[in-house]
Amino acid sequence: MTDTYDGYERLKFDWPAERVLRVTMENPGRMNAADSVMHGELVKVWRDIDEDPRVNAVIIRGAGDAFSGGGDLELVKEMTQDFNTLNRVWKEARDLVYNVINCSKPVVSAMEGPAVGAGLVAGLLADVSIASRTARIIDGHTRLGVAAGDHAAIVWPLLCGLAKSKYYLMTCEPVSGEEAERIGLVSLVTEPEDLHDKALEVATKLAKGAPGAVRFTKYALNNWLRMAGPTFDTSLALEFMGFNGPDVQEGLASLKEKRKPNFDPESPL
Structure with a gap:
């Protein structure tokens, strides 16, 4: 008998507590960057979770010491050259x-290291977002050379206000986990060694709550x-x-120069 999640490649699944599903983004050697496969799987997984009667709460995290290192530059390049890929x-x-917004199950994110790109969408739209103090949250759109679209335009102003949103979205300055909690961008901050235990504690509490409520x-x-x-649509x-x-051609060239082999941890998109 096949399981709902057997066909996934970049997302790994386990059950750390009763009725708690943990989703781990994994792209080895790339700091869990969202390539074409992961990008598609991050779309599909929330529908599968929503329809899974075994799940009362979800944790989303990254493998190793990174949450998500940003977009895959080869995918970005393909988007600039092929309309079908862009579409x-x-x-x-x-x-x-x-x-993510419409998934009925509560989502807890556990962010450490770089948190950028498609992974950050799930990280910040999670119902309870938890970051380690050393996390580096970056919206890298303008660094790439495109407008800060997708989740950023709707969730950042609601979470931390328009002034902070404009500053961070236009400058691409990194936000530490500690600063993210201070400005209201995330729900909680922890010490790095406590991050995953705290995420599990919160998810378990949600899973044991009245599901409908x-x-x-x-x-x-x-x-x-x-x-x-x-x-959002605009x-x-x-x-x-x-x-x-x-702008995006210059951004791609700059990012390719900055990124070192095996994905420099100081150079997420």
Whole structure:
């Protein structure tokens, strides 16, 4: 008998507690960067979780010492050269945001190291976001040469206000886990060695709660995000328009120069 999650390649699954599913993003040697396979799987997994009666709560984390190192540069390059790829990734980016928001099961994220790109979408849209003090949260859109679209335009202003959002989204300055908690970007901050235990503690508490009450509370609160739908759609369109412009070519060249072999941990996208 096949399991719901058997077909996944970049996402790994385990059950650390009763009715708690843990999803681990894994792209070895790439700091869990979201390549074409992972990007698609991050879209699909939330539908599978939503329909899985065994799951009451979810943890999303990265393998090793990184949450997600950003977008795969080969995929970005392909997007600038092939319309079908660009169109597919645009649809996936839209669905990823809405699928996390609409997943009825509560999601807990455990972020350490670099937290960038598609992984960060799930990290910040999680119902309870937990970061280690040494996490480096970066929205790398403008560094790449495109507008800060997808989740950023809807969730950052709600979490930490417009002034902080403009600063971090336009400058791509990294936000430490400690600073992220201070400005309200994440729910909790922990010491690095305590991160995964804390995530499991919170997820277990949610899994043991009244399922209907927890899920409908999530649904009601996420209406704030759904109300921002027009802003989200516009920001996503502006982002993907940029892949046909000159800025992204300069951004790609700069990032390729900065990234060292085996993915320099100081150089996430």
